[in-house]
Amino acid sequence: MLNREHIFSEIEAHIQASAGERFAVLVLRVPGLREISLRFGYAQGEQAEDMAQTLIQHSLRPIDRVFRAGDDSFVVLLPAMLSYNHALLASTRLIQAFEQPLAGTASPWLVRPVMGIALFPEHGPSADRLCRRAGMALDEAQRRGELCVVYQPHDTQIEIFYDELREALDANRLQVFFQPIWNLQENRIAGAESLARWSSVNHGEVSPANFVPFSEQSDLISVLTRWSVNTTLRHVANLPRDQNLGFAINFSPRVLSRPGMVEQLIGALEIWGVPATSVIVEITETTLVNDLDLSVQVLRRLRDHGIRIAIDDFGTGYASIAYLRQFPATELKIDQSLVAAMHSEPHTGKLVRAIINMAHHMDLATTAEGIEDAATQAQLADMGCDYGQGFHLGRPQPAAEFIAQFIAAGTSR
Ligand code: C2E
Ligand code: MG
Ligand code: MG
Numbered sequence: 408m409l410n411r412e413h414i415f416s417e418i419e420a421h422i423q424a425s426a427g428e429r430f431a432v433l434v435l436r437v438p439g440l441r442e443i444s445l446r447f448g449y450a451q452g453e454q455a456e457d458m459a460q461t462l463i464q465h466s467l468r469p470i471d472r473v474f475r476a477g478d479d480s481f482v483v484l485l486p487a488m489l490s491y492n493h494a495l496l497a498s499t500r501l502i503q504a505f506e507q508p509l510a511g512t513a514s515p516w517l518v519r520p521v522m523g524i525a526l527f528p529e530h531g532p533s534a535d536r537l538c539r540r541a542g543m544a545l546d547e548a549q550r551r552g553e554l555c556v557v558y559q560p561h562d563t564q565i566e567i568f569y570d571e572l573r574e575a576l577d578a579n580r581l582q583v584f585f586q587p588i589w590n591l592q593e594n595r596i597a598g599a600e601s602l603a604r605w606s607s608v609n610h611g612e613v614s615p616a617n618f619v620p621f622s623e624q625s626d627l628i629s630v631l632t633r634w635s636v637n638t639t640l641r642h643v644a645n646l647p648r649d650q651n652l653g654f655a656i657n658f659s660p661r662v663l664s665r666p667g668m669v670e671q672l673i674g675a676l677e678i679w680g681v682p683a684t685s686v687i688v689e690i691t692e693t694t695l696v697n698d699l700d701l702s703v704q705v706l707r708r709l710r711d712h713g714i715r716i717a718i719d720d721f722g723t724g725y726a727s728i729a730y731l732r733q734f735p736a737t738e739l740k741i742d743q744s745l746v747a748a749m750h751s752e753p754h755t756g757k758l759v760r761a762i763i764n765m766a767h768h769m770d771l772a773t774t775a776e777g778i779e780d781a782a783t784q785a786q787l788a789d790m791g792c793d794y795g796q797g798f799h800l801g802r803p804q805p806a807a808e809f810i811a812q813f814i815a816a817g818t819s820r
Pocket of ligand 1: 602603615616619632659691720776778796799803
């Protein structure tokens with residue numbers, strides 16, 4: 408088997424020889440190959456790996472080089488790629504090649520490749536960087552359930568460096584934005600959701616969709632959550648007491664099972680003098696919970712203190728129903744993908760209506776996320792949806808601005 412050093416030295420040699428000419432590195436995984444070994448034996452598995460390699464080589468140009476990188480993965484060097492589209496064309500040919508079951512195995516076995524592509528020179532100057540970035544694009548393809556993704560600095564899990572985020576958190580350089588949550592039935596403001604914003608020196612505006620999952624993979628998620636709780640409550644503390652507003656804070660399910668979570672949140676409420684009933688803990692259902700039983704216990708304790716619990720992004724992840732069964736939730740946030748589609752797709756509208764009814768049967772309040780126009784707002788209000796959030800009702804804005812506006816509106820009343 409050819410090893411990484413060999414692949415890297417071949418790519419490096421190509422970089423030297425190509426004199427700056429554009430080429431692509433494609434990393435390809437065929438997850439089904441491993442299953443062939445496990446089901447039919449290693450000899451069959453190896454035969455299938457050889458066949459996959461031949462198939463890859465035959466569906467490409469003679470100048471393209473295919474290297475075996477592991478049991479089910481390959482690295483392909485695609486020289487002289489004049490454009491991004493050339494690389495996509497190669498990936499389309501590879502996908503087509505695998506549309507037939509692999510012949511020659513004990514029983515014909517259908518396997519599907521997944522691939523990521525990085526281009527020289529724009530995505531990296533070295534073999535190491537190109538392979539890593541093609542690998543990141545491949546991870547992104549797997550995450551999205553697609554067959555091929557070209558590396559995009561802004562949408563793959565970008566390489567936010569640990570130290571940089573840690574330092575930004577320590578130096579309090581992240582910001583909290585508040586997005587209004589609207590009471591759809593009474594047509595008045597009901598509170599806001601707290602959303603983190605990071606303006607990084609090296610990466611510009613980094614979306615929480617990038618840095619939150621990154622933080623979840625390390626201890627940074629605890630630091631981020633602590634920061635988010637304290638900063639949110641610090642702003643909320645500036646409001647006059649009798650506002651009857653709810654402030655939602657996002658909690659990664661990963662932090663729920665960390666020791667001391669409840670104490671930290673309760674402690675912060677005491678420090679800032681914010682009543683527990685003004686806080687809603689939002690749990691996203693798209694991230695897997697490490698320890699469901701422990702998370703349920705933690706949420707129960709939060710509930711016992713009077714804190715509300717919302718299941719965020721309901722209807723997109725795999726865990727929706729499991730969460731609904733087990734979490735002591737008080738509300739359910741209907742994901743924006745459902746809300747955005749309900750106007751143009753009548754059956755999605757029916758689904759949203761059914762979710763609202765189901766939630767009400769379970770004594771859960773409902774919030775629709777991502778309301779972008781008046782028609783959707785009216786439709787949801789009509790369906791009995793309790794709360795709404797979205798660009799039509801108010802974009803996320805700096806927390807201090809939100810609070811100042813609120814105070815100004817109150818004093819002018
Ligand atoms: P989320 O909790 O579901 O937050 C709603 C997201 O939808 C926000 O994205 C918001 O800006 C966006 N949004 C709101 N209204 C609309 C609309 O009408 N149309 C569209 N297209 N989008 C809308 P954002 O701020 O990028 O946050 C993404 C996710 O990152 C959040 O999703 C939340 O899960 C997570 N997140 C944000 N801040 C924090 C934090 O401090 N801690 C943790 N653990 N997660 C956070
Ligand atoms: Mg949320
Ligand atoms: Mg959401």
